[in-house]
Amino acid sequence: MAPAHPAPRHPAPRRDVTAWRPLVPGVTEVFHAHFTEYAYPMHVHEAWTLLIVDDGAVRYDLDRHEHGTPGDTVSLLPPHVPHNGEPATPGGFRKRVVYLDGTHLGDDLIGPAVDTPDLRDPLLRRRVGQLHTALVRPGEELEAESRLTLIGERLTTLLRPRKATGTRRDPALARRLRELLDERVVEGLSLEEAAGLVQAHPAHLVRAFSGAYGIAPHQYLTSRRVDRARRLLLADRRPAEVAALTGFHDQAHLTRHFRKLVGVTPGRYARKTPVR
Incomplete structure (x- = not known):
């Protein structure tokens, strides 16, 4: 069998x-x-x-x-x-x-x-x-x-098609949002809060800012934080400490954006002497 x-x-x-x-x-x-x-x-x-x-x-x-x-x-x-x-x-x-x-x-x-x-x-x-x-x-x-x-x-x-009217520029509104972001580089603010402070619809606020400065609000805030992180790293502050002082969630969050904008990690950025 x-x-x-x-x-x-x-x-x-x-x-x-x-x-x-x-x-x-x-x-x-x-x-x-x-x-x-x-x-x-x-x-x-x-x-x-x-x-x-x-x-x-x-x-x-x-x-x-x-x-x-x-x-x-x-x-x-x-x-x-x-x-x-x-x-x-x-x-x-x-x-x-x-x-x-x-x-x-x-x-x-x-x-x-x-x-x-x-x-x-x-x-x-x-x-x-x-x-x-x-x-x-x-x-x-x-x-x-x-x-x-x-x-x-x-x-x-x-879902509700409308006739296109084009994007309305609003440089004054964009400038006001930039001022808010500059005031709160470390603590940050939500889009909902910003829209309430400047009395604008969130979508219009994002478009006005991007149209005026060629960068989205979150990208602007991140670049300001990275700039601040560079100064602190050159002052011999540790990356974990710098992350907390510049508004990043943690060191990994800082490292991801720092590498993207600077090309190297925070740990490799600051050197005692220039590399020839």
């Missing part, structure tokens, strides 16, 4: 999840997941669901209509509208989700989002990816907030 062959072994279903709540106004949760076989039953969320899929695809039902999420789309699911979800490809899917309150998206967008939840827009897809990059890095809250306000503006434009 021939020996019995063991049944082929199938990989166990994969369910890898990371979730956290960042210190970014408007964001109630960030959710990164890799599922191979898991299927969501019908459910609702209190918040808006902003979803991108990095690998594989998801199929889901929203308001009794079937939808899908290939990798080049951004899906926006409105609050309180039932939906489900399951893998649409054999290997499952990897997704990144941001759950948003009503700060950046109004209730008037719920109807359009139900009708067109999957948006194929390269600019929006790139911005959402940049937002997630900022969200996973402690200390980049101002960048995340700035990117999120432009995402909200883009979503509104796509």
Whole structure:
């Protein structure tokens, strides 16, 4: 009698999840997941669901209509509208989700989002990816907030198209924001706080500043902090101490931006004698 062959072994279903709540106004949760076989039953969320899929695809039902999420789309699911979800490809899917309150998206967008939840827009897809990059890095809250306000503006434009009017320059507003950033290089400030202080919409504030100075507010603040860090390092202060004195989250946060702007790490920057 021939020996019995063991049944082929199938990989166990994969369910890898990371979730956290960042210190970014408007964001109630960030959710990164890799599922191979898991299927969501019908459910609702209190918040808006902003979803991108990095690998594989998801199929889901929203308001009794079937939808899908290939990798080049951004899906926006409105609050309180039932939906489900399951893998649409054999290997499952990897997704990144941001759950948003009503700060950046109004209730008037719920109807359009139900009708067109999957948006194929390269600019929006790139911005959402940049937002997630900022969200996973402690200390980049101002960048995340700035990117999120432009995402909200883009979503509104796509779901409620309006005639283009061009970008209105506002040098006085840009100068006021620069003064606020200069006053708070170390402690920093959120975009929401800045918008309240200067009485401007956050998206207009970001655009006015970038248009006037050719740099985003978070990039300006980071470069000011790096400049201050250079002076302290040349005064023989240790990198960990310098990070705390210049507003960076920690030494790793300082090192990442210092290397990007100066070309070397803080530890290699200050030398007792010049290198010939």
